[in-house]
Amino acid sequence: MLIPNHVAIIMDGNGRWAQKMGKPRSYGHYFGTDNVRNIAIEANRLGVKVLTLYAFSTENWKRPQEEVNYLMSLPALFIDKFLKELMEKDIRISTIGDLSTLPASTVKVLQKAIDETKDNKSMTLIFAINYGGRDDIVQAVNKVIKSGEVREISEKDINVNISTAQYPDVDFMIRTSLDYRLSNFLLWQLSYAELYFTDCYWPEFDAERFDLAIEEYGRRQRRFGGLK
Numbered sequence: 001m002l003i004p005n006h007v008a009i010i011m012d013g014n015g016r017w018a019q020k021m022g023k024p025r026s027y028g029h030y031f032g033t034d035n036v037r038n039i040a041i042e043a044n045r046l047g048v049k050v051l052t053l054y055a056f057s058t059e060n061w062k063r064p065q066e067e068v069n070y071l072m073s074l075p076a077l078f079i080d081k082f083l084k085e086l087m088e089k090d091i092r093i094s095t096i097g098d099l100s101t102l103p104a105s106t107v108k109v110l111q112k113a114i115d116e117t118k119d120n121k122s123m124t125l126i127f128a129i130n131y132g133g134r135d136d137i138v139q140a141v142n143k144v145i146k147s148g149e150v151r152e153i154s155e156k157d158i159n160v161n162i163s164t165a166q167y168p169d170v171d172f173m174i175r176t177s178l179d180y181r182l183s184n185f186l187l188w189q190l191s192y193a194e195l196y197f198t199d200c201y202w203p204e205f206d207a208e209r210f211d212l213a214i215e216e217y218g219r220r221q222r223r224f225g226g227l228k
């Protein structure tokens with residue numbers, strides 16, 4: 001099976017799944033967090049090198065305060081529950097996005113996970129938190145400006161300054177819950193990614209469904225603008 005190096009996922013549908021079960025939205029986020037573990041373990045098992053998950057967008061602050069607070073507690077929930085297993089599987093945790101405006105307790109727990117897993121080599125699990133794709137490009141351009149050189153910039157300048165500079169571009173982007181949007185996720189890095197949309201809500205997008213998506217990736221013909 002052809003395995004993409006870098007998979008990115010928009011984990012959508014926690015709320016709708018909870019509603020379907022007659023439960024509050026937080027119930028969906030809770031099981032969505034468990035599913036982060038399931039998909040990370042499966043992606044690592046298949047040989048994916050980088051898995052980037054959209055955990056909180058720069059637009060998610062618009063949600064009711066109570067939901068924002070709950071979403072901010074998820075990194076701690078995840079790390080308390082699964083850090084040991086991620087260590088055993090040699091998975092490294094990293095983040096992209098602006099952590100400076102997150103609650104201190106959220107940043108602290110993320111930092112702990114980043115520090116403890118920093119030497120792990122099998123797969124990098126990147127949480128995009130308070131992340132926006134346009135903001136990412138703006139930050140990259142600002143870094144070039146701050147370097148003090150006055151000149152026209154090139155794609156390479158963005159490539160080396162974008163948040164994911166040390167990783168390969170995204171090969172495969174999955175979005176659950178059947179909205180056909182990018183929602184400001186990794187705009188630069190998705191340029192040549194294969195896109196996959198499924199009607200399945202994130203909490204029920206299990207390892208088997210992930211495998212089916214990866215099989216579909218293997219059937220795609222990537223031409224990068226060239227000919228076959």
Ligand code: FPP
Nearest residue numbers: 011012013014015016032033055074075078
């Ligand atoms: C979108 O579903 C999902 C989110 C905004 C949150 C995603 C976060 C997780 C799955 C867990 C993150 C885990 C860690 C460890 C940071 P929605 O609520 O927009 O669903 P809806 O569109 O059905 O309302």
